[in-house]
Amino acid sequence: MGAVMPKNAIFNGGLSYDLTSSRLVRLWLGLELLLILISFILLFFMPEAAGWLFLVVFCAVLLTLGAGVFLFVRYSLIPVVKDKRTYITERSKILKKVSKTKTEISKIKKTLATNQINENQEIAKALQKIHKEYIETGLTGEKIETGNISGVGPKLKEKLKANGIISAADIGLNIQNLEGFGKAKVQALLNWKESVLSQLESTKPDKLPDIQLSEIQQRYKRQRDNLTKTRESHQLRQTECGLELEAVNRNLSRFTGVNFINYLRTNLFGGINNRFSQSASAAILMSVIGLGVLIYGAFGIISSRALLVASVPAPTLTSTITHTPTQIPTSTVTVSPSSTITSTITLTPSITRTPTEDLSFYNVSDCLPKNTLFQKGTVVQIVDGDTIQVRLEDGNTYRVRYIGVDAPESERPYYTESKKANSDLVLNKEIILVKDVSETDQFDRLLRYVIVKNIFVNLELVKMGFAVAETYPPDVACADTFSAIQNVTRGSQIGIWIATQTPEPSFAQxxxxxxxxxxxxxxxxxxxxxxxxxxxxxxxxxxxxxxxxxxxxxxxxxxxxxxxxxxxxxxxxxxxxxxxxxxxxxxxxxxxxxxxxxxxxx
The missing domain is CATH 2.60.40.1260 (Lamin Tail domain)
Structure with a gap:
């Protein structure tokens, strides 16, 4: 239609505007209009034309209508249905992967908890074994012969020795059956054993030997480290699945509002002529198709009659046919010439972005350190795109620098937009500060990850295209997650990535x-x-x-x-x-x- 279009562009409800299909549809429309014109000439100005001519035009109209139906089905219905089914199948596969990954992460969390319990139980059992051995050794080493036992003299001790009762470990209720040991003597022996046992209980070791304890702890720590690495791998896979799911959902949204008229309008007018509304396009196209059907019917009758006449031999008698003309009303279709329209497609970046609060498809918060410092506070001032002023619960105010991201500095492009996005996210709101490794930077600013409601602010700024992922060791817990999100943002040309994709934007240091x-x-x-x-x-x-x-x-x-x-x-x-x-x-x-x-x- 005059404008040079890309091979595949998206117009009108997400339909693919393909030059091949568009040219074929326009060729069909031109041929259909030409046949309609020939039909009118034959019907109203050449009614006495040869029957074979009517038959040829009749077949041409029939073939053209059939070709139109084929084009509509081939380039409209089949690709749309096929593409939509492909994306639905792909989304189903991704959801299964997400579900499986969540299940694996849940299992690993339970295994980690069980690992800690098993470690504590093994240490306790080992310590109990040492206690038992210590007491048994102590009782065996405490000899009756050298013991100071009230009322039990050397003769009785010799008698005990003769009966195999040598140490405190051998003393039991069976001594009351020995001759010469009355109730008092038996009780004295039992009391002596009890005193020895009490002394041993008070002196038994309260912890395992360092070597044995270290061996147990290292063994379980290796197990936990392996589980943690596996969990992190699953979490990264979960994040990737979430991004893939977003892309599939965007593709599926293209098919919203796709219909027969949209397809025709897109291919006939290229999706660029705003002077044709959808209803006007439908009226024009349906009129052409309707005329084609009427011509088809008229030709069917006329051609059949012509064939019958042609098949009857000419009569020998000459007949005079008086023809009384009948006035046939004619309809005049006035088509107003339309001027050539040059389309200009301007990609206007959207600066105001609404943060995504639903992060359920990728648990980005899983990258945050667990055993670390958590603080609550209220944001009282926005310094720039990656720095804020926070009043903590103790009443003191601190300047906080976001970990792992870098926003444009003043006098640089997108500085104002980045600062406003940061303000929209956190200003005058209660937040949670999460520490990684470092407490402060060289400017005495607190280094923190920032959470507000369900939004991971550091990551959200990267996702919105108002900050870039930067790694500043040793605070790297979420570096991989930030990098993965940035790759998607850069590919989508959002925020600072709109102007160019390479090289990466360099904020003027x-x-x-x-x-x-x-x-x-x-x-x-x-x-x-x-x-x-x-x-x-x-x-x-x-x-x-x-x-x-x-x-x-x-x-x-x-x-x-x-x-x-x-x-x-x-x-x-x-x-x-x-x-x-x-x-x-x-x-x-x-x-x-x-x-x-x-x-x-x-």
Whole structure:
């Protein structure tokens, strides 16, 4: 229809606009209109034409209508049904994988709990065994012969020895059957044994030997480590399944509102001519089809009559046929010429994003450390896209830096949008702060993961395209999860990823803060949170196109003065023998990184 369209574009309710099918449908429509025109000429202006001509046109109309039905089924109904079934089957498979993964994670959690219980039970049993052996050894070592037993003299001790009763371990109720041992003597022996036992109980060891305890603990720890790795693998798989499920659901949503008229309109008008509403398109198309059917019926009657006439031999008698013309009303179809319309498809990024609170299909919170510090507080101020001011429950206020993500700094693209997204998520809301390894960064800001209601804020900013995943060891518990989400966001071209996909956006760690043309120097500052290597960076005078190659490292928070000539005092000298800045005209200073990407200008 005049505009060059991509091979496969999406229009009108998610239908695929394919050039091949579109051209075939338009060819069919043109042929159908041509046959209708020929039919009108034959019916109303050439009624005496040869019967074979009517028969040919009749067959052509029939074949054209059949071809139209075939095109509609081939390029509309079959692909839509097939694609939809494919996505439904794929979604079913993903849901089964998600369910299976959840079951495996649940089993691992139960096994981990059982592992800890088994470890404690084994340590307790080992300690009981040591206690038993200690008491048995002590009782056996305590000899009656040397014991101080009230009322039991050497003769009685000799008698006990003769009966095999040598130590405290041998004393039992059976001694009352011995001759010469009355009730008092028996009780004295039992009391002595009880005192020995009591002393042993008070001196028995209260823990296992270090080697034995360490062996048990290490054995169970290895089991727990293996289980934990397996669980993390399942959790990552669960996250990937969730992202796949989102993609499938998006594809299925394309089929919402797909119908016969939408398909025709898309292929006939390319989905780009807004002057044709869906109802108008339906009226035009149904009119063409209706005329075709009427012509088909008329040709059926006329062609049949023509064939019958042709098959009857000519009569020998000449008959005079008086023809009385009948006035046939004619309908005039006026088609207003339509102007050529050039379509411009503008992809406008959506800045305001609604956070997704339902994260059930991938439990991103599973990456958070478990045995760590949890704090509650209220956000009282938004500093930027990855930093907030929080009042904790103790009443003190702290500045908190999000772990694992980096948002645009001030004066950089998407700084305002990133800060607003952060504000919409957490400002004046109660949050939970989760510590990883580090307590604070070099600026004494608390390093935390942030949760508000059911939203993992660090991850949500990456998912919305207002922050990038950055790894700052040793705080890396959720690094893999952030990276996986970022890959999907980048592929969807959301937020900071709209303009370009490669190279990755580089938020200006280093910016130009002042230019003194008369003194011939430029001040640059590292406003980021990591030191920057200036090797192969360039500072350019745009008007004169003079370029100064930089080197060295600029530390966080440091301002570096770059002189056009020789450095005066502290700073960096470019070595130009003459002035390079134009004082009478606009001559911006432009800073390029090692990849040749402009990072700042002033």
């Amino acid at each position: 280093v910016v130009i803060i002042s230019v003194n043309k008369s003194a011939e120097y430029v001040d640059i500052k590292n406003v980021g949170n990591i030191d920057v290597n200036l090797g192969d960076w360039k500072l350019v005078s745009e008007k004169g196109n003079q370029s100064c190659s930089l080197s060295g490292t600029i530390n966080v928070g440091v301002t570096l003065r770059i002189w056009a000539g020789t450095a005066q005092g502290a700073g960096y000298g470019c070595g130009f023998g003459t002035s390079i800045w134009n004082n009478s005209e606009s001559d911006p200073a432009v800073l390029y990184n090692a990849q040749g990407v402009e990072v700042s200008r002033k």
